[in-house]
Amino acid sequence: MSSLLSSYSRLLVSSPRLLATSSATDRNVKHHGKPSGSPHETFYHSDLLVEQASPEEMKPKPAKDAILKFGHLYSDHMLSADWDDKNGWTMPQITPVRNLSIHPGAKVLHYASELFEGMKAYRGIDNKIRMFRPDMNMARMKRTAKRAALPDFDAEEAIRCMADVIRLDQEWVPRSTTSSLYIRPTLIGTDPTLGVGDAHAAKFYVLTGPVGQYYATGFQPVSLLADSRYCRAFPGGVGSFKMGCNYAPTIWVGKEAVKRDCQQVLWLYGNNEEITEVGTMNIFVYWKNEQGENELITPPLSSGLILPGVTRDSLLELAKEWNEFKVTEKALTMPEIEKALKEKRLFEMFGAGTACVVSPVGKILYHNKATDVYEEWKIPTMKNNPNLMQRFYETIIDIQYGRTTFRDWMREI
């Protein structure tokens, strides 16, 4: 950590690029081998401008034992870069977290020209700070940007810039192995014209903030509302991209779930009621299949309905590495789940996502579309022993907090 710190201090001291020097002329200087005047296809870490928060702008850090409600607290600094279709990207900059000045006609406010990522940095038991698989999140963000008709950028440059803002706010990275620093890269269309079409201007920015566990109930099994009258994603849509538009329609449905004492929604698709996702997470089922094999199942990406989650991928990779049970990406329907429950073949069901790693399912409140009756299905996830979900959780957090290593999943900053 100390070497990182000193390298950061050098950056602050030696960088000739203070914010005040930024100008249109600067942006068009010949560098990075680009001819003068052609639009910049990415922002560059080497251009990073830093405006440090003044002591008055710095916020008090939360107490060590504070309950960190997800997404309520932000670190002192943010990263940002602007884009327009004539000039391409500006230099990236780190500034204190400040309100954005957005034209009321900006595309992001009308047509949901927006996308985001969710990722985390962890303070390891060796006090080093590491990001978990940031290359996966940036690759997904680039794919999403293309689908959302928002501008592309270089993933590695973005990761380096993010590492710098985390380094600057390193005191915001919790000294705890149940908490972490949530990282929220965001890309929005900002040009103030009301035609439904390409954004001609955009802003990339990254917020960070300390978070504890996502669910207020902690590591407790959740109850899910499963009602095929509500649909999250569909073929020909954008369910496999992390666009903001996938979330707005779920909020009201989430409230309907809460009214029925459920914490999350189990999203179903199609006449056969395939399970697709749970809340904002991917879904996993561990069972004994009809052939008598122990099998871990998650819905496949091929349908276009499923967000390619980084935790999802990580659990699949770990399970394949262990090679102790069958690992399958395929559709699984509510009738199959009901049958397995009745035959006591269903061991565990859990969500998987960045915010919580895994989240056990304890109950499904199923709206039976044939009878219009809500049925309560008990899911024995917490009773299964040895517990696969728990093993995934412990393996992943051991990797995230530096107790062990696995491939190149952790990137030290």
Add this chain to the structure above:
Amino acid sequence: MSSLLSSYSRLLVSSPRLLATSSATDRNVKHHGKPSGSPHETFYHSDLLVEQASPEEMKPKPAKDAILKFGHLYSDHMLSADWDDKNGWTMPQITPVRNLSIHPGAKVLHYASELFEGMKAYRGIDNKIRMFRPDMNMARMKRTAKRAALPDFDAEEAIRCMADVIRLDQEWVPRSTTSSLYIRPTLIGTDPTLGVGDAHAAKFYVLTGPVGQYYATGFQPVSLLADSRYCRAFPGGVGSFKMGCNYAPTIWVGKEAVKRDCQQVLWLYGNNEEITEVGTMNIFVYWKNEQGENELITPPLSSGLILPGVTRDSLLELAKEWNEFKVTEKALTMPEIEKALKEKRLFEMFGAGTACVVSPVGKILYHNKATDVYEEWKIPTMKNNPNLMQRFYETIIDIQYGRTTFRDWMREI
């Protein structure tokens, strides 16, 4: 007009509520029969605060013959009101159009907590300014707000406030019977927390701006890309609400259409390839059905796939009033259209929406999913004589510009 103007001047002169007097205390005073301290369930026209633009802030109006590109030009003033879950709505205010100051973690920027309306005011041939069926738009906006988990408000209060901002910017309402003042009511979730859930704070605002005809090609037939690999809306989704999230996924598909020399997308749904909408408009087909009856068809609202357009409703009402041909709301599939074209029974196909009233379809570029070949279907809309689409257009604009009246569709401001 002159009486409206003088009443507006009185408002400016006599209103004791200048912006500088707005404060939390003011907002909690007992009025409108509400007990002190309880949240305001709407904003009230009688509370409207007006901050007039300074001469320096006023923009030059476009020349009479200027080409008005849709959504590129805004009038001088905007209307806004803020909401939070503790206090409810603030007093509404009219201010110069200014950038919004939005926290980078605001829900609107991440989860598309946003919705809007599109409506218009017209300067009649008697120089009076009228809105077209604003009650329909406000009723839809309230329904959409509920689905988007954003706050409700009173429709009539909103219309009165909008009338005031239009009156203040009356010189922005074009003196032309091909142009009008576009009105964009917007509602966004503004609280800066990253949990996917209810917005605890929101902003309602209204922009206006002069517009000519929507399509750059003017009243020319458009070519449509019809490709069932892209889907706009689906059962269990929010296609029948004017949420921002319905638009972001269409932008990239629109670009694919342009690549194939089409101006818009004809949105198909399901295995039978039902036609649902065209671009951002409702779709109408006028044909001779298999029973030999002349029939106007548009897809029904019951599926939840179709936005309940105000122009859609207006055309249906007019056609029923005329009572000269059959008027049907039902699903219509691509195979049915193909058959009718072959049998020369399809007379006209056109979009219907606020921006353009009607928009003739001249061609469909159909991606045949069985053969993976793009087929060009010529649609004889412009050749049909007498032309139903044209009759709709002329009837509607005669109502909008005050040449004739129909029910209570026009509301003088």
